[in-house]
Amino acid sequence: xxxxxxxxxxxxxxxxxxxxxxxxxxxxxxxxxxxxxxxxxxxxxxxxxxxxxxxxxxxxxxxxxxxxxxxxxxxxxxxxxxxxx
Numbered sequence: 001x002x003x004x005x006x007x008x009x010x011x012x013x014x015x016x017x018x019x020x021x022x023x024x025x026x027x028x029x030x031x032x033x034x035x036x037x038x039x040x041x042x043x044x045x046x047x048x049x050x051x052x053x054x055x056x057x058x059x060x061x062x063x064x065x066x067x068x069x070x071x072x073x074x075x076x077x078x079x080x081x082x083x084x085x
Contacts, residue, residue, distance in 0.1 A: 005073060008032075008052055010059035016066045024069035027060050029053070034080040 004010065004018065007025045018025065035041060035049035063070055076083050 003071070006056075007059050007063070008056035010062055012062040012065065015059070015062040015068055018063070019066040019068045022069075024071055025060070025063040026071040026073040027056060028073040028075050029056055029060070030073075031075045031078065031080060032056060038080065 003024045003026050005026045006028050008027075010018070010025060015025075032049045032053050036046050036053065038046065060070065075081050
């Protein structure tokens with residue numbers, strides 16, 4: 001595996017393994033932030049997104065700490081991040 005997409009549960013030990021073989025992390029933080037803030041979405045979805053944000057940010061920090069290459073992900077094409085027409 002070359003990349004891990006989202007990766008919100010990436011712990012430091014796994015990030016270290018990812019770094020050891022040159023893998024990369026593509027976090028999708030923007031999607032969780034969008035879901036957490038959209039009042040028209042159900043509260044359970046917003047609550048789940050709010051709960052995932054710190055975990056996801058911690059995964060990015062773990063990857064950064066051990067030197068994993070971090071890309072920028074957007075989940076473009078999902079309902080909250082549409083692609084250009």
